[in-house]
């Protein structure tokens with residue numbers, strides 16, 4: 001509700017109040033004025049992760065990002081961004097969570113910025129160069145920081161995972177239950193697209209909270225709209241700036257920012273727009289050497305992982321133990337029943353922002369009825385599992401029908417499948433299943449076909465090491 005806008009004349013309103021005296025009308029106007037002065041309340045949405053997990057996953061992804069992105073390596077610029085960023089973050093409603101904010105300049109001319117969960121913010125030099133003043137740079141940073149406080153990254157991951165239900169291999173998210181493995185897998189920055197793909201409503205929220213943060217930090221809140229107007233102008237006649245591919249343009253973006261400024265009581269007359277530091281930093285950024293952009297795809301092209309070590313480490317799950325190469329990482333599910341094991345570079349982006357396992361092993365326990373010694377029950381449960389996998393991996397084919405094997409002395413089935421590899425070409429999936437009282441335990445061994453023979457022995461050794469607990 002709006003009694004008078006920022007552009008209106010507040011004294012007019014006061015005059016009306018005085019005229020009405022102490023009356024119901026007056027009371028109504030007072031209440032309406034109070035309502036109009038209220039900023040839009042914003043809170044994080046549904047999330048299966050804890051804020052602490054936001055920090056953990058963000059930290060891991062940030063380490064990868066720092067390794068993969070061409071950083072400006074300009075200490076003065078990073079120090080300036082940090083000082084500005086920390087000042088803005090201090091005005092962020094985080095619900096008492098202490099996020100370890102960190103800010104980096106990326107040597108990339110594309111107008112972009114992104115924030116990983118937990119507060120790891122990366123700002124392209126292009127965003128600094130295009131900003132007319134400090135308030136506009138503060139605007140894009142306040143927008144990013146709002147994604148952190150509103151926990152949009154893991155909120156998005158939560159929604160994605162829920163939508164995909166049972167999650168397969170190329171579907172790429174492991175551990176359908178609590179998402180613990182997803183969390184760990186997404187630590188790979190290349191695989192972390194899910195965390196940076198926001199919905200339009202998330203964008204709008206980040207704009208509104210960002211506007212509040214600008215206002216509370218003493219900056220001209222109109223800079224938020226101004227920065228997006230600049231982005232719009234950049235869109236004319238060419239590809240949209242990168243920023244808009246990660247941060248889709250919400251409807252009525254500029255109007256919504258103006259509306260929030262009205263709610264905040266308008267632009268303060270003393271609002272800060274620029275600083276000498278910003279102008280000096282911008283000059284320094286403009287003078288940085290230009291890093292040639294890698295061919296699209298190359299930046300995230302996975303390196304072929306180092307071959308598996310012959311030394312093994314023990315993994316202790318709830319229902320079983322196994323040994324895996326000591327140069328692989330383990331990614332246990334939250335509930336401890338399932339886990340994935342992969343070498344560095346074994347988890348990649350499948351091209352749509354999902355983490356996919358290209359090299360390694362996925363262990364899953366799924367509900368399945370039947371006596372552990374009943375071959376028919378095992379066969380039925382195995383076929384059902386394969387059908388589920390095929391739902392999320394449409395090109396997955398059985399290349400060798402299930403054969404009877406023993407796993408830790410128990411009846412098991414071994415099935416070979418082929419599938420599109422997330423690193424290109426075909427992959428071999430060797431699936432070993434066995435029935436236990438806790439359900440169907442499946443071990444899915446994955447490697448590209450061209451490299452499979454180099455992994456064969458390792459997979460054998462891992463499966464030989466499996467011990468079920470009583």
Ligand SMILES: [Zn+2]
Nearest residue numbers: 198203206247
């Ligand atoms: Zn955004």
